[in-house]
Amino acid sequence: MLISDPTDKTLDRVSKIGIEYKIPEWLAKSVYWLLKEETVVIPTETVYGLAANALSENAVSKIYKAKSRPSDNPLIVHVSSLEMLLDLYKTSENEDLDSTETSLNLDIIPKIYHQLVYQFWPGPLTIVLPRPKCIPDIVLGYNTKSNTVAFRLPDHEIARAIIELSGLPLAAPSANSSGLPSPTLAKHVLSDLDGLVPLIIDAGPCQVGLESTVIDAISETLPNIKLDIEKFKEQVDCYNTVMDSDDNLMVKVPCILRPGKITIEKIYGMINKSPQSSEQDLQIKTNMWEFTRIYGKSFKNRDVEIAPTTPGMKYRHYSPHAKVALFVPPKQDSSCQNRAESAGIEATKSQMLNTLNNLAIFSNDNDLGDIKKVGIIYIKHQYDWLKSINNEFNVKILKYEQNNDSLAIEDHYIDKEINLGLPNNGKDGRNELIACSVENILDLGCSIFGLLRTMDELKVELIMVEGVLEDNEGLAIMNRLDKAASTRILCK
8 A cells, every 4th residue: 555645756766666676566665665764564473563764763753653652652673684783883983893894793782682682583572782873862762861772673574675675774663553452464554544654565464463572681770680600601791780789790680571472481491593603502501591580570660661661661552442351360270280271261261251141230340331242352162151141142253364365355254143052032132242262372362453453343342351371472462461451350
């Protein structure tokens, strides 16, 4: 989709150059708009991003304007390669760096991140790095105190092609109106930003469906621990050490600020892959990543939220227009995991059923008003438990499918009312229940933003969501649902 000035002959020239060099039109026009300091919506493996030249304050300001994003909410900068990242530090203002260096000088990147970069880039991982002087304050959300910038190397060929051909690092938050669920389809972008951006690149559904994991191992706000520096010398340098009040050398503890597809379990299990020893997988025996903490779980610092170094820390996110009730499963007894998991699922569904059958009481207690249309999102295609719902509802089953079709193709449909064996006493005007199930936790992660948006399209007033356990990908899913929820119900 392209909105352009018909009198601008430069765009025609770019298109012809693209044809001459066999560059696709979408790529040529993307580069054109970016070089003109405009925004372009690009696909990534996580969510669709609203991209602009990260080196230009003018270009980045258009991101904030289109999204109605608070100016103190920082952005993530996307690069096409390690070379592009390192080049940002090789400016005239950094004269101590050799700009003629041909090999990758990873000393520019703090040692603690080398393992992550080798293992998970390109991919859905963002790391907080020292700020290159070429990055303007606006990208940091004007938080110059931290003097850090979050960077990512996306695992999406189209995104990397646009970045590479433009020669620009791109600031690119999610391409939605600030606060709404992130877009995983181009139609979601169009719903929020139609007429506000010159170009949307539609590459079908995003494969991950959740924003990247964000990790910080260098900021001043991180907790510190005392370690034997010699044992951790491969991961310790000036970026992640600090002197305490007693002149002890302390090491900053790595922290996951925003969970995502790269889970803490994957970080614990990673190995060090180095280009210099590509035929060997080197295991660091004493590893700083064993001490990794999760923000909001094992570490919290109010300063991180007041002056964040990365998005998602300060403001409410991911919320549809409908109210969201999140049903949080009980914690597992690790001594009998399978039985506990099964009991937890039953407890959660039982609580959801009880809420449905007492919706009037629930509505009054939560100031939701008179609810006539309810959506429910749960795991596994099992409708049997819905048979216990009282006859106050007309139940319909929503089948949600993300697809690669054009924007005009709806990505959901509702079956005709399915007979679930519910009693029907002939009442008119019964409440409507739109029920949607997903196969497993991974499917929930890929589709949750799309499902929340679809429920809004269907004019649902309350969305009830079955929560999951906070391990592996479940941690990221619950992080997003927690931020989206207006009501949180603990199941027992």
